Amino acid sequence: MGVPSTSHKPLEIGCKLLCRWRDEQYWMCEVIERRHNLETSEWQYYVHYLSFNRRMDEWVGIERFDLGAQETSGGDGKKVTRNIKRKFDESHHAEEEGELDPVTLREHEEATKVKNINRIAIGKYEMNTWYFSPFPKEYANCDTLYWCEYDLAYFARREHLERYVRTRCKRRHPPGDEIFRQGEMAVYEIDSRVERVFCENLCLLAKLFLDHKTLYFDVQPFLFYAICTCDDQGAHIVGYFSKERVSAEDYNLACILTLPCYQRRGYGKFMISISYELSKREKKLGTPERPLSDLGLVSYRSYWATKMLEILCKHKGTISIQELSDMTFFRPEDIISTLQALDLLKYFGGQHSIYVSPKMVEQYVNKKDNSPPVDPARLQWTPHSERRGNGAMTEGRKPS
Known part of the structure; x- marks a missing residue:
């Protein structure tokens, strides 16, 4: 895979190409959204891996793509194996609420297609999020959200949470x-x-x-x-x-x-x-x-x-x-x-x-x-x- 140049024409929303995932393999994905960082003059892209559940969607930089393997359809790029797909399915033990009808499902996916929170920290754990959640606008595009594990107050900065737990939250269990x-x-x-x-x-x-x-x-x-x-x-x-x-x-x-x-x-x-x-x-x-x-x-x-x-x-x-x-x-x-x-x-x-x-x-x-x-x-x-x-x-x- 070649290393892309730092100056490039922005990728079009809807294009499909190979992207390097967390397992260091390349998987076919679709560009769902894009944004331009004015400080670095770099583009970032929100991608959906065609073989994976939506919870694997993420923002990536241009360096993660194989720009020589763009496809208008699935193509013959890397395909998820049955065992790999089972691994992702079994990792999802949160029991989702009921299925939606096709029209409602399309509207839902359009309104929630881009995750607004990438990670949360709660107690001694940090974890990647899976889906969009309608937090107030001031938390839009907050990379990590910090939670008090006892009363579920949440903050955009770790030091704000630490001060809250130290000075205001006296509870050590849910209400x-x-x-x-x-x-x-x-x-x-x-x-x-x-x-x-x-x-x-x-x-x-x-x-x-x-x-x-x-x-x-x-x-x-x-x-x-x-x-x-x-x-x-x-x-x-x-x-x-x-x-x-x-x-x-x-x-x-x-x-x-x-x-x-x-x-x-x-x-x-x-x-x-x-x-x-x-x-x-x-x-x-x-x-x-x-x-x-x-x-x-x-x-x-x-x-x-x-x-x-x-x-x-x-x-x-x-x-x-x-x-x-x-x-x-x-x-x-x-x-x-x-x-x-x-x-x-x-x-x-x-x-x-x-x-x-x-x-x-x-x-x-x-x-x-x-x-x-x-x-x-x-x-x-x-x-x-x-x-x-x-x-x-x-x-x-x-x-x-």
Whole structure:
């Protein structure tokens, strides 16, 4: 690959050419946007790698391109292999909100095509962002955004955050009530009517990692549940899920996110488990808000399958779909669709039967589980419909 000259005609928006990525290989990309640095007189380009998810989009300089390999279409440049693509797909464990219709999707992608924040720093971690998030204009094109991990105040400069934490923020945990504590894990319920700013900031943070999340400032219909790991320094947020205060469809989860620096540790399964424990206390069947993204469906199918197979392996005799629903608080529709997807429903003698193969037991029941345990006895929570004043937080303990 030749080294480009520092003086060049600016690349056209929409052109396709090879660009050197983080793995030092060249991948075909499309130029989405460009900007001119008046101080250096250099152009920068916002590119989308054609084989990768939009979260890999980034600003690059001209030195990253192979200018001799421009294409009007995909061409025969470097192509992502199945294993490489799987690696990028599996790295995305934040469960995005539902898929959009084609027209809305095009409008969404046009409005959010360029990331406005490149990195965030929160607690002891720094991480690249994946998507656009509608922060106030004064934070537009802020390269790194610095967050207080306890109350989610954010700043454009590290020294501003340090001064804030030193002089103003006395909190060492999220606001709200601690409703669950087991080992190092804690869950805090946050009422958006009481802690509106915290919940809005949490949504802005989540949008950096969820492509199709549409809830930003209309937070009041929702309750938020912050998942934290605790040590002698405080409670460190690793993710959250939200749910509607009142859901006509009995949705027990609206949005769910594990921050990238905490992914692949079982926190997504932990949050799904907590959401179903809340449903059990409410004596209602639970299900996630629809439509589910592909990744969200995979996460839930894995959870539903594991819990059902654990029951089926221990159960003697026949068991009905309704009995499984009564034991798990899963909707019958979710049970049936999961059994069908895993090919566990067989037709024998004029009726359907559930057949549990040794392969399925090995895959879902005997596999190593790295998710934190959930002991229902540790949950100190009363449904809001049963609380005094129909919603006042009277149960749960204040964080220690």
